[in-house]
Amino acid sequence: MTAERDPAPGSSPGAAQPRPSSTNAFRLERGGPASPRAGLLTTGHGVVRTPAFMPVGTAGSVKGLAPDEIRAAGTQILLANTYHLMLRPGAELVRELGGLHAFMGWDGAILTDSGGYQMVSLKERVRISEEGVEFRSHLDGHLEFLSPERAMEIQADLGPDVAVTLDHAVPLPAPAADVRDGAERTLRWTERSLARAASLTTPTGLPQLHFAIVQGGGDPALRGEMAARTAAFPCDGFALGGLSLGETKAETWASARGANEALPADRPRYLMGMGTPEDLLDGIASGVDLFDCVLPTRNARNGMAFTSEGTLNIRNAAHARSPLPLDPRCGCAACARFTRAYLRHLHQAGEILAHRMLTLHNVTFYQTLMKEAREAIDRGAFDVYEREFRRRYRARRDDASPPEAQE
């Protein structure tokens, strides 16, 4: 950031220097601000080795999987959606029942988003003002209001290990002034979010980490500025929001890199809501520590499996008599037990077991990728690993690349 720009709102002039995390929950073991990194994120529910992928448990369930399966797939941390849980079953109910971990029977770490992204996706059902976001529930149309303060109150009730501040994402393409307005508002909301969070407690009394969202559209310079100004807050980590919302892939990675270069190396960075296996590698290469995406779970229900040789669509007639597992390189229970022929039959018959098994496989595939990438970073060989993975992964492709997806 430059001297001409406003400092982070509410901070005294000259105070916009990176401040240390309030909790020192993250330890960087390898890498710098915008290069492949290996770290340890200590939470109230275990240590998360980064880079890490968070499967999406929108409504408090990673669709189709039981907690022991999520764990067996290699998951250390999962994501749940504030927006969905505040509407159903309601945050007060979750608090009353001991918080989200107890509610869903998951003893690993949890991160909740703040609901900001869902606001964008609701479009005409939403009215945004400086105070917050008024929206209509997609379930029954009743009016709800989410302010930065309320977003943190709800997340305190839910009790995840990591809560995220409320942001104002601007779908692209958009005029530069709108993108800046959204990013500036996000800074103001970050301050309000963190101020409110400071006095809240979780249902278990365990500490909650707070990540602040960096906005700024597809402009690397604006991203860098916003990252530097966000770094002035005493938050425990950062989230890169509003990417993969209409900009080109080149803009995505330039923006992510622009942000990461301006963020302090000793705090974790979470790239929200993307992407493909190749995106994860690009993200790691640009300095990202945490990822989430619905692709492995949603696409599983549509019959798509991720394999070491590329994507596979189980609906294809080519698999009708195949005695092979989804991926001969995979050690998941679906690959140990079932042939492509059987899984194709189950999918065609609409059987729940098909969704379960493809989901289990895909989440295992993503987690194995992250584990291998982590090991490659540890031994200083991420480039080699990435090149080899991409070479193999392009060998086959049953159908077009999956669309970007975010819930």
Next chain:
Amino acid sequence: MTAERDPAPGSSPGAAQPRPSSTNAFRLERGGPASPRAGLLTTGHGVVRTPAFMPVGTAGSVKGLAPDEIRAAGTQILLANTYHLMLRPGAELVRELGGLHAFMGWDGAILTDSGGYQMVSLKERVRISEEGVEFRSHLDGHLEFLSPERAMEIQADLGPDVAVTLDHAVPLPAPAADVRDGAERTLRWTERSLARAASLTTPTGLPQLHFAIVQGGGDPALRGEMAARTAAFPCDGFALGGLSLGETKAETWASARGANEALPADRPRYLMGMGTPEDLLDGIASGVDLFDCVLPTRNARNGMAFTSEGTLNIRNAAHARSPLPLDPRCGCAACARFTRAYLRHLHQAGEILAHRMLTLHNVTFYQTLMKEAREAIDRGAFDVYEREFRRRYRARRDDASPPEAQE
């Protein structure tokens, strides 16, 4: 049977005496023809302790459950549907992939029905003649033909441990002459089925047992006659078909008892497609060894759990904040892990995990009931067990009794 009646078709005059099973796969340990019985049915995939309940795996999957869960619920034998599997994925494909056990990854016993019942439920899509049943696939409308011979050929390809002969069930109420015609045709089809089955082999080469269906509507005398005439066939067991198709409950049990009294005590009897937990007790009391029903699985997907204190509808608002498991007396993984509040939330949100967990619980409940009934029979105390079960089971009921269901 009386001397005036026709002998079993194709048998020589005077030959209509019970013949021994060709395999002696069943050993009766306790009980008589129409009283609570304990037995052992030896199959190519393990010994089944009877009385036993077969969860329904219509299309080669007990909806929502993986094989290890079906086993953990206490299942020794499951049922799959010839009609569904012949249409999709096709019996030849299943044979090519090693048979149904290998295909679905289930190493316990399997029984397939013959497809006769589905013919009844297709109604206007079906044309029955002496030769067999012409019908249109519910999947794509193409014409199929199922004769007694082809029903056994398909089941040989599928390779279950127990195959069932083709029958002609008549939905009630129906004129007495129609009921008798269906029952007489069933006898003729039984002979043709068994004759064809004698020269068939399974994909694994393991032996296949053959059960013959007894028809006769809701008339105990006709049932008794048909049972006696069916007993003249050298089959390995019997199936009571066409019950719970419109007659009263009193007629159901009088007919079942009428058939069982006329069947040889040393061969197993399977009551097709019913019922509630209380039906199972009535069935056991009247001498039935094997049961199947879609109630525990289908009703699970509708939110109904069977508990030791009666049925529970997880949709009810009363469970919204309940920290209790579905059934505090149950040891299944769903009851060990999850509260009613969470399962209700998952069900309301349409989450697959709700269907999985209620299915796992219900199948466990049914299997526990059968195990306890077996133990009570072993110690000569079935009456006491039944009385106590019914007393407790009536204590609560969230909603009306479930409808009879059959797939």
